Amino acid sequence: MGKQDTCVAYMTPIAMARWRGASQSEGTTIQGYLNRPRPTLEEVKKQLQNKKEGSKALTEFEEKMKQIWTKELKNNKEKALSGNVSSYKRKERTKKKKKKSCQYTSKEKYIKSYSKK
Numbered sequence: 001m002g003k004q005d006t007c008v009a010y011m012t013p014i015a016m017a018r019w020r021g022a023s024q025s026e027g028t029t030i031q032g033y034l035n036r037p038r039p040t041l042e043e044v045k046k047q048l049q050n051k052k053e054g055s056k057a058l059t060e061f062e063e064k065m066k067q068i069w070t071k072e073l074k075n076n077k078e079k080a081l082s083g084n085v086s087s088y089k090r091k092e093r094t095k096k097k098k099k100k101s102c103q104y105t106s107k108e109k110y111i112k113s114y115s116k117k
Contacts, residue, residue: 011019039047
């Protein structure tokens with residue numbers, strides 16, 4: 001039986017890269033970037049003006065929401081003002097009731113509790 005050949009040819013990675021040739025890069029290149037079509041100054045000005053104006057649908061929506069909110073604010077304001085007088089009177093009544101129920105001072109409470117013992 002003869003010996004088996006175990007010699008393997010070895011190539012350096014640099015040599016293999018040169019042998020394959022120049023790699024085709026994916027994506028844009030510098031040359032492609034420089035040669036792309038560019039807008040004129042007038043087109044840029046139009047785009048900027050359109051950005052400042054905004055969309056018509058958005059402005060209409062904002063105006064509609066503003067009207068709705070103003071109506072709601074008016075209604076809430078009227079309710080608050082109309083109910084304000086009665087709520088003020090209620091507060092005054094509750095304050096008077098609390099004063100009547102808490103007429104004893106802390107000393108009087110202490111004396112009463114001491115006298116019970």
